[in-house]
Amino acid sequence: MQTLTMELTVNIPALLFPAISLIMLAYTNRFLALAALVRSLKAKYEEGEKNIGLQNQIKNLRYRLRLIKNMQAFGVLSFASCLFCMFFIYLEWNIVAEILFALSLVFFMVSLIISLIEIQISTKALELELSTLEDLEEESISGFIKKKFKKE
Numbered sequence: 001m002q003t004l005t006m007e008l009t010v011n012i013p014a015l016l017f018p019a020i021s022l023i024m025l026a027y028t029n030r031f032l033a034l035a036a037l038v039r040s041l042k043a044k045y046e047e048g049e050k051n052i053g054l055q056n057q058i059k060n061l062r063y064r065l066r067l068i069k070n071m072q073a074f075g076v077l078s079f080a081s082c083l084f085c086m087f088f089i090y091l092e093w094n095i096v097a098e099i100l101f102a103l104s105l106v107f108f109m110v111s112l113i114i115s116l117i118e119i120q121i122s123t124k125a126l127e128l129e130l131s132t133l134e135d136l137e138e139e140s141i142s143g144f145i146k147k148k149f150k151k152e
Contacts, residue, residue, distance in 0.1 A: 074111035
């Protein structure tokens, strides 16, 4: 029986660089958009608008900022692991290089999972905003659709 082995060359971890770079750019854009929103809410708060909705938005934004910080941290760890992997391939320390490449993939995956969680939270926050504008009883789109079908 033949076993399949894969030789890790410098080209394989190098393939991750564009993906990691692009995802880090997307994370930075999300952070900048959130920072602008935080500044806007701070101005509203300082003007005297201190309702419960504004306080809930501030809590939501604080949590989302922590998520984005962790997304970026795991993205950087993925990038660094990839770099060290390439270094150890160059030194011909294949076991260490393979472990670092696997770690790089794991860090990248964790970063993407946290990103998915942050997207879900931001979508829910937008649904809450829309529900207050439309005066809906339920905050989700599915609740809105259920309500529409019950009327007919």
